[in-house]
Amino acid sequence: MTREPVAATEVFKALGDPIRWNIVQQMAQQEELACSVLEDTLPVSKPTISYHTKILTQAGLIEVRKRGRNYFYSLRREVLRSLMDEMWLLAPGPRLVVDGTATGPSSADRPALKAAVGDDTARPAALLTW
Amino acid sequence: MTREPVAATEVFKALGDPIRWNIVQQMAQQEELACSVLEDTLPVSKPTISYHTKILTQAGLIEVRKRGRNYFYSLRREVLRSLMDEMWLLAPGPRLVVDGTATGPSSADRPALKAAVGDDTARPAALLTW
DNA sequence: TCAGTAGTTCAACGGTTGTCAATCTAACGC
């Protein structure tokens, strides 16, 4: 649930707390992160961890899986990526666009800034946007 | 001032407010933005605008220039880019890295994920990271 | 010199956020 697009500011706000940023970074290392690990690695109590994971969930950044009485969290990288897309619109820089839809959610409706990489021969798989 | 590296969470927090995100987006459109424009386009009082621009400045996101009695703000895009770099570490995806230092602040000390684009001939100017 | 203007700083206020102890719920092992 909470699969409707979340406002960018809500995601930013979720990432704007040291503990939550720490959680997200830990999750990026593994495919799935057990709640008990957070209890060991974070300097806060259980209710506080629960509070922070809830905020991350509401922001769409993590996904919760319950297995028996254990909880496992995983990072929804596509949310992070679409946030990067939004930021890229404000501060464009070197970036690769795989032709078609492979780059991410919003690669299709981006301003027409594309230019072929390398020489002028057709190279359909890689376009450089600046 | 405030040119020392700012913590990622502080920048996220600065971006996590609708009014501040609006300001940043407006700044991305022009090279420089007059304070008076913000007064016209935002639904808050002058002191509030001052408060938000101060937070954005402290986060390193904008730069202030005073000309006579007018203030002009400009976006520091490199801060946005280095934030994207940090996020990219957590959620890698297609991305172009210009060889050397042209990509941004942290392209040098990134994990060794680089691979040459296209065929195997040396193409020093463009590296694809995945 | 002096009134007017642009924007900041200050003080105060209500609302939100982060924290924890206590409590609750659901699954586990016996």
Added chain:
DNA sequence: GCGTTAGATTGACAACCGTTGAACTACTGA
């Protein structure tokens, strides 16, 4: 069933945040 455990929820509280009117500072133009 029954005690134990993992983790969420609740309630309370202090700290922080966003907003504003009022006062202030610095520049402008006559």
